[in-house]
Amino acid sequence: MSQRQITFEILRYDPETETEPRFQAYCVPCEEEWVVLDALNYIKDTLDGTLNYRWSCHMAVCGSCGMMINGEPMLSCKAFIRDLPAGTIKVEPLYHFPIERDLVVVLDDFMDKLESVKPYVIPKKQRPIEDGPYKQTPKQLHQYQQYSMCINCLLCYAACPQYGLTPEFIGPAALALTHRYNLDSRDKGRRQRQEVVATHEGVWECSFVGACSEVCPKDVDPAGAIQQMKIASTADWYLEHLMPWRRS
Amino acid sequence: METIESDVVIVGAGGAGLRAAIALAEADPGLRISLLSKVYPMRSHTCAAEGGAAGVARSDDSMDLHFGDTVGGGDWLCDQDAVEFFINEAPKELTRLEHWGCPWSRETDGSVGVRPFGGMKIKRTWFAADKTGFHLLHTLFQTSLKFESIRRFDEVFTTDLLVSDGRIQGCCAVEMRTGEMKQFLAPAVILCTGGAGRIFPFTTNGAIKTGDGMALAYRAGVPLKDMEFVQYHPTGLPATGILLTEGCRGEGGVLRNKDGYRYLQDYGMGPETPLGEPVLKTMELGPRDRLSQAFWQEQKKGNTVPTKWGDCVLLDMTHLGEARILERLPFVHELAHAYAGVDIVKEAVPIRPVVHYMMGGIHTDINAATPLPGLFAAGECACVSINGANRLGSNSLTELLVFGKRAAESAVKYVRSGTTKVDRAAADQQANAAEARVQALFDRPESTETMTAVRNEMTHAMETGAGIYREEAMLKDTADALAKLRQRQTSIALRDKSKVFNTEFTQLVELGCMLDVAQAVAVSALARKESRGSHQRLDHVERDDETFLKHSMAHYQGEDAPRMDYLDVVITKSRPGVRDYSGAKS
Amino acid sequence: MxxxxxxxxxxxxxxxxxxxxxxxxxxxxxxxxxxxxxxxxxxxxxxxxxxxxxxxxxxxxxxxxxxxxxxxxxxxxxxxxxxxxxxxxxxxxMRIPKGDGFVPGPAIVSAHYIIWAVVSLVFLLMMGVL
Incomplete structure (x- = not known):
């Protein structure tokens, strides 16, 4: 087994005893196949039990362990040490979120925004169970499938400079999920969601930096979703003004 | 201490907890519902389930066939009335999830697609590619946002149940971001806290699956049922234990030993089926316990492939072709590539059995009610039992829907029965005691004992004595080791004294829960002197229906080992028979 | 707090x-x-x-x-x-539906380059450069 001694510089913050975060270095004997999360667990288990971070599944699906690794937002369970440049590895909590403790950030803002976009099927009318499942062809499924893959890991918010500068921005993941439901053949709720998303804090805050899509571990492409929503919102505006009789 | 009064408290916001919350909100918008979870709901381990959810969908399938597969798969330890109820509800629940937006994979005509799973006579697994649990969890979570009456308490860690007057009064929980204890008063509590795979060293389970709810109920006097039945999933990636879904085999993947030989034919699951033409209930589509046991036998014969992470066999999907793999098994493709460095389109991937699921759990009846009035349980933490001695693959996702809803209905009925006024004084007293216990953890004197040492010794003891095959002497050693570890655990001191998001504190509480649950597993296994389903004894190789067609019940005895007694299995129409997985006859 | x-x-x-x-x-x-x-x-x-x-x-x-x-x-x-x-x-x-999926990305990108080249060519011809 090939082990390498690697230094991790980890941002620490204990609000009870400190006024601002500081870096703390740990030297970890890393196995070849380790991800950054394995190193954090090693630190927690053998070097320093006071280090705090979120994690659970270790298979890139629960979305708990997003953090900044060498300045890039990544899932620490998918960040293979062998893929990172040699030398010290710097680990910080996700950018653009307040730090609760060590690598743990405050997620309240995202949770509120997610709720605000009504991320659920709003049917025209309630379908009785006896009527069985809706028909949805593979083609209709493909329309929205990509945008349903979001694990809410929030790497996209940490990558998005607009969210950093304008925290009111609804942001990539919540907008991608809005788009996901808008595109679902079972949903008739787009109009309700438009009130929230076709606004300045909604899609129009996005300037298509595209960073969200580049860091997304699930290839959801929120940036693409937002641009598509901008086009659709623009079309709405023209239709509404040029053909007022279409309004119902 | 802040007190939150509700009508129903749900502990755990994974699939079962969310389903229960929605059912409560739908039943009566006036109900005050508190949904507690030690993580944000979308982090719950339901998200890691891959393959699918079983429910009769096709015209060539029937309730009887699903019943037969489930009861036979469970080696006749299932309660047949519960299985029948479950099977009847399954298609309705899966349809409801469809209405809520679950992106089920589809046939070209737009109907929901089904795939075969191990131990099934007919294809009946509804799936959303190979991320079914993920989609199911997010669909439920997002749907739950619709209901204003569901008040969520995320990252709130439940430490105690409040019980007085012989019934539940609520629970106590520490808000992780402040470290403050909160008292949740309610006449009804539903536990949906998942399994305890983390008591083993090598598991598909996430870090959060530490048996908290099982331990809470157990300590409150509710027996843990059938704890000796622990399911090994035959196909986990070595090193990480990451699951490769049974869908791999459902789609036609095959298992080979080091010589490329499809060894399952030597273990009563043959004859060999042609490549790419999987036959239901045969070879690779045998049940999970049999497949995991066959691995163990191959390992004894020296037919496994040695890797740096231990012995493996090979899961070969190369004959499926790239298009089918990317359409049906995209996540498996990604996981094998990222965590094993294998492109499954081109090569076979090394795999080994890995602890996956606890059939046992909090004893409940068919209404998801425990013997403690007001306390209900659903999902993996509960044992109804529909899973018996070995759960049929893809029954668990359906189970958490069916029994999550059932628990909610039972809780509503109980709350409305009117005999449920909370005894405030007693609850306050207990909450204060719970808070003092938490403080005592912080005040423990320094010691050389470490959490890591105790945890590692626990998982090692479990693997050595309570693994795929068990025998008397080894189980005794394990049970003894666990008793000692429970003692040692009480002297572990916290180095982190901060109240804010202190995961060393939560880990210590979790360790206590895991040790209690692990001891129940070991002692139950020791007492069951037969081989049935996932419980295989080298010293008692036969099934013994005469003595052990019964549920084991482990009763908490404080610092001592649990007391065991037994409960009859409910048999309605299927007498115990032979589990036949050769050639899918009839 | x-x-x-x-x-x-x-x-x-x-x-x-x-x-x-x-x-x-x-x-x-x-x-x-x-x-x-x-x-x-x-x-x-x-x-x-x-x-x-x-x-x-x-x-x-x-x-x-x-x-x-x-x-x-x-x-x-x-x-x-x-x-x-x-x-x-x-x-x-812009996702353009095709069959069960979408027109592949490279095709859309190429189309843009082709249109760009054609428009440039027309202008160059009009200007008498070519």
Whole structure:
């Protein structure tokens, strides 16, 4: 087994005893196949039990362990040490979120925004169970499938400079999920969601930096979703003004 | 201490907890519902389930066939009335999830697609590619946002149940971001806290699956049922234990030993089926316990492939072709590539059995009610039992829907029965005691004992004595080791004294829960002197229906080992028979 | 209450120096300044043309001076950068259904390049360069 001694510089913050975060270095004997999360667990288990971070599944699906690794937002369970440049590895909590403790950030803002976009099927009318499942062809499924893959890991918010500068921005993941439901053949709720998303804090805050899509571990492409929503919102505006009789 | 009064408290916001919350909100918008979870709901381990959810969908399938597969798969330890109820509800629940937006994979005509799973006579697994649990969890979570009456308490860690007057009064929980204890008063509590795979060293389970709810109920006097039945999933990636879904085999993947030989034919699951033409209930589509046991036998014969992470066999999907793999098994493709460095389109991937699921759990009846009035349980933490001695693959996702809803209905009925006024004084007293216990953890004197040492010794003891095959002497050693570890655990001191998001504190509480649950597993296994389903004894190789067609019940005895007694299995129409997985006859 | 969440301020004026991704984005945004200036220069040219031969010649001398040529090259470079980066993201902003899926991204990008080439060719022909 090939082990390498690697230094991790980890941002620490204990609000009870400190006024601002500081870096703390740990030297970890890393196995070849380790991800950054394995190193954090090693630190927690053998070097320093006071280090705090979120994690659970270790298979890139629960979305708990997003953090900044060498300045890039990544899932620490998918960040293979062998893929990172040699030398010290710097680990910080996700950018653009307040730090609760060590690598743990405050997620309240995202949770509120997610709720605000009504991320659920709003049917025209309630379908009785006896009527069985809706028909949805593979083609209709493909329309929205990509945008349903979001694990809410929030790497996209940490990558998005607009969210950093304008925290009111609804942001990539919540907008991608809005788009996901808008595109679902079972949903008739787009109009309700438009009130929230076709606004300045909604899609129009996005300037298509595209960073969200580049860091997304699930290839959801929120940036693409937002641009598509901008086009659709623009079309709405023209239709509404040029053909007022279409309004119902 | 802040007190939150509700009508129903749900502990755990994974699939079962969310389903229960929605059912409560739908039943009566006036109900005050508190949904507690030690993580944000979308982090719950339901998200890691891959393959699918079983429910009769096709015209060539029937309730009887699903019943037969489930009861036979469970080696006749299932309660047949519960299985029948479950099977009847399954298609309705899966349809409801469809209405809520679950992106089920589809046939070209737009109907929901089904795939075969191990131990099934007919294809009946509804799936959303190979991320079914993920989609199911997010669909439920997002749907739950619709209901204003569901008040969520995320990252709130439940430490105690409040019980007085012989019934539940609520629970106590520490808000992780402040470290403050909160008292949740309610006449009804539903536990949906998942399994305890983390008591083993090598598991598909996430870090959060530490048996908290099982331990809470157990300590409150509710027996843990059938704890000796622990399911090994035959196909986990070595090193990480990451699951490769049974869908791999459902789609036609095959298992080979080091010589490329499809060894399952030597273990009563043959004859060999042609490549790419999987036959239901045969070879690779045998049940999970049999497949995991066959691995163990191959390992004894020296037919496994040695890797740096231990012995493996090979899961070969190369004959499926790239298009089918990317359409049906995209996540498996990604996981094998990222965590094993294998492109499954081109090569076979090394795999080994890995602890996956606890059939046992909090004893409940068919209404998801425990013997403690007001306390209900659903999902993996509960044992109804529909899973018996070995759960049929893809029954668990359906189970958490069916029994999550059932628990909610039972809780509503109980709350409305009117005999449920909370005894405030007693609850306050207990909450204060719970808070003092938490403080005592912080005040423990320094010691050389470490959490890591105790945890590692626990998982090692479990693997050595309570693994795929068990025998008397080894189980005794394990049970003894666990008793000692429970003692040692009480002297572990916290180095982190901060109240804010202190995961060393939560880990210590979790360790206590895991040790209690692990001891129940070991002692139950020791007492069951037969081989049935996932419980295989080298010293008692036969099934013994005469003595052990019964549920084991482990009763908490404080610092001592649990007391065991037994409960009859409910048999309605299927007498115990032979589990036949050769050639899918009839 | 023991919590005290720590907020890391985003530097208002230098945030885009944080990584190359942001720098590339700012370059794309800045390109509009040069494209705008070039358009302004063309407008001035039109005005000069209307004012008479003398002014027009003066204008032509201006844009063919070394500074003028440098500016044109710079504007051309930025116009190309803007177009290429924009073309590359178009498949994500416009998904065109085809069969059960979508027209593949590279096809959409190629279509943009083809249209670009054709339009350029037409202009060059009209201008008599080719």
């Amino acid at each position: 023991s919590r005290n969440p720590y907020v890391r301020e985003v530097p208002r004026t230098t945030w885009y120096m944080r990584n190359n991704r942001y720098i590339r984005y700012m370059l794309r945004e800045v390109s509009c300044v040069f494209i705008g200036l070039y358009a302004a220069s063309l407008t001035v040219g039109l005005v000069r043309l209307a004012q008479g031969d003398n002014e027009w010649t003066h204008y032509l001398n201006g844009i063919s001076s070394p500074t003028g040529i440098l500016f044109s090259l710079l504007a051309f470079g930025f116009a190309c950068y803007h177009s290429i980066t924009w073309f590359n993201v178009t498949p994500r902003a």
